[in-house]
Amino acid sequence: MSRRVTVSAPANIAFVKYWGARDLERALPHHPSISMTLEVCRSVTTVELREDLARDEVWLAGAEGRLEAPGEAFAARVRRHLEAIRAWTGRKERFRVATRNTFPAAAGLASSASGFAALACAVSLCHPERTRGIWAGASDAPTAGELSVLARLSGSGSAARSVLGGYVEWPAEPGDEAPAAGLAPAAHWDLRCVIALLETGEKAVSSLEGHRRAPTSPHFARRLELVPGRLATVRQAIRDRDLSSLGPVLERDAIELHAIAMTSEPPIFYWRPGTLEVLAAVRDLRRGGIEAYSTMDAGANVHVICPPEDEPRVATALAAVPGVGGLIRDRVGDGPREEEANLLAGGAGR
Ligand code: DP6
Numbered sequence: 001m002s003r004r005v006t007v008s009a010p011a012n013i014a015f016v017k018y019w020g021a022r023d024l025e026r027a028l029p030h031h032p033s034i035s036m037t038l039e040v041c042r043s044v045t046t047v048e049l050r051e052d053l054a055r056d057e058v059w060l061a062g063a064e065g066r067l068e069a070p071g072e073a074f075a076a077r078v079r080r081h082l083e084a085i086r087a088w089t090g091r092k093e094r095f096r097v098a099t100r101n102t103f104p105a106a107a108g109l110a111s112s113a114s115g116f117a118a119l120a121c122a123v124s125l126c127h128p129e130r131t132r133g134i135w136a137g138a139s140d141a142p143t144a145g146e147l148s149v150l151a152r153l154s155g156s157g158s159a160a161r162s163v164l165g166g167y168v169e170w171p172a173e174p175g176d177e178a179p180a181a182g183l184a185p186a187a188h189w190d191l192r193c194v195i196a197l198l199e200t201g202e203k204a205v206s207s208l209e210g211h212r213r214a215p216t217s218p219h220f221a222r223r224l225e226l227v228p229g230r231l232a233t234v235r236q237a238i239r240d241r242d243l244s245s246l247g248p249v250l251e252r253d254a255i256e257l258h259a260i261a262m263t264s265e266p267p268i269f270y271w272r273p274g275t276l277e278v279l280a281a282v283r284d285l286r287r288g289g290i291e292a293y294s295t296m297d298a299g300a301n302v303h304v305i306c307p308p309e310d311e312p313r314v315a316t317a318l319a320a321v322p323g324v325g326g327l328i329r330d331r332v333g334d335g336p337r338e339e340e341a342n343l344l345a346g347g348a349g350r
Contacts, residue, residue, distance in 0.1 A: 004048040005125040006343060008102075009118035009162050009336040011041040011111070013193055013295060013303045015234050015250040016227060018157045018170070019257045020214030027157040029172045031227045034183065034234050035161045036305075037168060038193060039333025043114035045099040046343035047122035053094035056082050061100040065346035077154070081116055084153040085123055095123065098343035103328060112207075116154035117162035121147055121336045147336075148179035155208065165335030167238045169231075186332045189241045192311040195328040196318045198274040199300040205268045207298045213264035220260055243307060247293035250305060254295040261298070272300040274323025281321045285314060 012035040022030050044061075058075040059067040069075075082095055097119065101111050124142040142150075144164050152160035161168045161180045166188060170180040214220050230249050237246035261268040275296065282294045282304055292306040292314050306314045308331075315327055 003126050004046060004342065004344070005122045006044065006046040006339040006341050007118045007122040007125065007336050008042045008044040008339050009114050009121055010038045010165075010333050011043075011103075011114040012037045012158060012161050012168065013297070013305075014158065014161075014253075015246065015295070016231055016253050017257045017297075019211065019223075019260060020220060021157065021211045022172075024208070024211055025155075027152050027155050027160075028178070029157055029170070030224060032169055032171045032231055033158075033161070034167065034169045034231060034238075035158070036191060036193070036332050037162065037165045037186065037335055038330045039186075040328060040330040041101075041103045041114065041195075043099055043101050043111055043118040044339060044341065044343065045097065045115070045118035045122050046341070047119065047126055048096040048344055049093050049123075049126040050096055051093055053096070055079075056094050057096040059096075059098040059344070061098045061343040061346060065343070067098055067344070067346050078119065081119060081154040082123065085120065085150055088150065088153060089127070091127065095126070096344055097122075098346075100343060112154070112156040113158040113162045116156045116159035117147075117151045117336060119154070120150035120159070121163060124150060125338065145179035145181070148181075149177045152177075152179075158207075163336055165333055167332070169235070183235060184238055186334050189238065189332065190308050191243070191332050192306050192308055192314075193330040193332075194304045194306065194311060194314050194318055195330060196274075196278045196302045196304065196321065196324045197326040197328065198272050198278070198302070198323055200325070203270065203299050205270075205298075210261055210264070210268055210298050213266070213268065214260055216265035217260040217263040219256070219263055223256055223260060226256075243291050243293075243305075247291065247305065250295050251293045257298075258296065268298075270296070270299050272323065274321065275300045275302060277321045277323055278302040278304075278318060281317055282314075285310075285317055290314065 014035040016034045018033040058078045060070045062068040147163040148160045166185040167183040171178045285292045
């Protein structure tokens with residue numbers, strides 16, 4: 001039997017970040033995180049369920065649809081995720097997988113959240129029936145909660161949030177598999193995210209390593225005390241569509257993540273000189289009456305959150321900052337969707 005599904009899943013940007021894990025192996029966080037799902041930055045993944053394969057096949061869908069062999073580390077991570085999904089579901093089938101991102105691969109943006117969310121959703125939709133655990137008794141489409149757990153089995157915790165649209169909270173109850181859940185749909189609040197691209201290529205230190213080192217920072221314990229109040233403010237601000245309350249908190253949370261990274265043992269410096277230039281430009285925008293706030297993941301690029309009416313001025317200002325190599329103009333989006341495309345149709349190029 002062969003069944004093929006293509007899913008596109010979005011990246012997300014966290015307002016309260018996941019940084020440091022109480023169980024790194026299973027990507028279980030110390031505290032909840034809250035994010036906004038993006039629309040433009042997505043991973044598109046075709047998965048074909050194959051009973052005749054001895055090993056999963058992993059491809060990158062390159063230019064003009066040609067299939068290219070990925071780097072060994074990437075292929076191994078995809079295979080590990082598929083293995084974890086099989087172990088969880090009790091199924092045996094192998095898969096052919098082809099994937100691509102809608103944003104430049106060299107943009108230095110995290111693609112693992114969108115990539116593993118797309119993989120988890122596509123694999124789930126390939127299974128005509130489900131057999132075990134969270135799958136037991138369900139004959140309809142998998143729920144968002146199930147998909148969230150499957151995405152997280154990749155080891156990318158932020159992927160747990162990318163299976164949902166709008167504003168999403170990933171809880172952290174000890175001892176369970178705590179799936180992410182929606183706080184509000186995208187239609188609730190139109191926020192924009194202008195991404196200033198400052199670095200290209202792989203980051204020097206992975207998020208996984210950053211999570212591992214986080215507890216070695218003297219500021220980590222203090223962060224654990226501060227986060228609950230911050231989460232409450234962010235939930236309320238989303239409910240009220242109140243950017244003046246949300247903005248300062250999301251900016252502080254991102255700076256704190258980087259303060260922890262910089263004071264970890266050994267320290268991690270994700271910022272570039274251009275990062276500071278963009279942070280200053282955003283403060284200047286605010287002084288000029290524009291509601292714009294910065295956040296950064298584990299990298300140098302800056303995501304600037306603003307209302308739709310300010311987006312053009314934010315984009316113009318960021319494009320003029322020295323060191324900014326490009327912009328992506330993104331916005332809150334609806335989450336994963338099934339697509340018509342078949343990325344496996346292209347044939348191997350190499
Ligand atoms: C800084 O372990 O999910 O983006 O596997 O690289 O996506 P990747 O990282 P993951 O950690 C995410 C860290 C973060 C903050 C966040 O998205 O919450």
